Amino acid sequence: MKFAHFSDCHIGGWREEKLRLLSIQSFAVAVEKCLEEKVDFILIAGDLFNTSVPSIDAIKMVTVGMKKLVDAGVRIYVIPGSHDYSPSGKTMLEVLEKSGLCTIVFKFHEGKLTFTLDKTGTKLTGMIGLRGGLEKFDYMKLDRTPLEKEDGFKIFLFHSLITEFKPVDFEMVDSEPLMSLPKNFHYYAGGHPHMVFQRDMRKEGYGLMTYPGPLFPNNFKELEKLKHGGFYIVDVDAQQNCIARHIPVVLKKVVSVVIDAERKHAEGITKEIRNALDKKEIEDAIVTVRVEGCLREGKVSDIPFHDLFARCKAYLVLKNTYKLASKEFSEITIQQGSVFDVEEEILRQNMKQYPVDFFGKKDGIVLAKLLMAILDKEKLDGERVGDFEERVLADIVKELDLREVLHAD
DSSP: OEEEEEOOOOBTOOSSHHHHHHHHHHHHHHHHHHHHHTOSEEEEESOSBSSSSOOHHHHHHHHHHHHHHHHTTOEEEEEOOTTTOOTTSOOHHHHHHHTTSOEEOOOEETTEEOOEEOTTSOEEEEOOOOGGGTTHHHHHHOOOHHHHHOOSOEEEEEOSEEGGGOOGGGTTSOEEOGGGSOSOOSEEEEOSSOOEEEEEOGGGTOOEEEEEOOSSOOSHHHHHHHSSEEEEEEEEOTTOOEEEEEEEEOSSOEEEEEEEOTTOBHHHHHHHHHHHHHHSOOTTOEEEEEEEEEOSBSOGGGSOHHHHHHTOOOSEEEEEOTTEEOTTSOOOOOOOOOHHHHHHHHHHHHHHHSOOOBTTTBOHHHHHHHHHHHHTOOOOTTOOHHHHHHHHHHHHHHHTTOHHHHTOO
């Protein structure tokens, strides 16, 4: 027997069009590899989509891939993750299941999970993943005894970070202790932490515990660290031992450039970036440029990132200047007070250094507070990312009186 294990595909998650397309294509590539390997079924351990109601393009590509698999006799078993789950039930996974393209194996009622039986005789079940680690309340109610006593070859899908496997850079991520999972399963198909991991836990009463990582890196840091996505193909031998092979999904080469800007001139950083890009083989590659530190002279805006990147032959260049600063801002000192008083004083002192005249309509502090209020809004349950962004943009145009500015000749 042979099966595949996907997780954290986050299809449709990137805002950048080229990367969103690659995240969709990664699913198609993985599907073709599974057909080539003649797997019996596929597990998707949460976050197939980046939202419960994804875009039409994302849905179209996924359904085409799923249809190929189903037509070839390959069943697909899924659990909702913290991104594609919706408490209202308005999730695309439900639609895909009703269409016969996949089966949701999370069947939980009054603390009990039931099994889904595959044609191979494999018994599957699993637990959902929720935002903020709230699935812990379901684990607290879970009756593990009947699950552990069930005979046969068993697979448990879950979408949580296990505390005992937590790496240092995942320190702040919510997690569940290993004891939350039922014992006596042969394979534990994990999702949620974007890391590649497997460990044989048979001595502890569990089976092979795995996380395949994302099918495609989902943010700047993951592009730097992982370079590409992947999934597991698992072979099961006659003794029901699971042997997992990690299959890389490489659509574009990723080249990373890191520049230390501490106590340097803006002009010098510009040269460093240009030299680094000239030395790297970046043609048709995704290039990540991270610049960190505090400039000794010049402003961040003095570094011509656009011009530097425009001359590259890369597929796409992404920059991260979150930790790049200049000494243009003098140190701000404030007295103790309420949150609102401190916020007001920080804004006031910053505005003294960089006065803002917003078309003569609003002073800087009023403008900053208004923008903070608008941008603090949250996406509604089931609302598409594009619709949410349009709603926020409409509020900005309305509240800041931008209509006449936008329509000016």
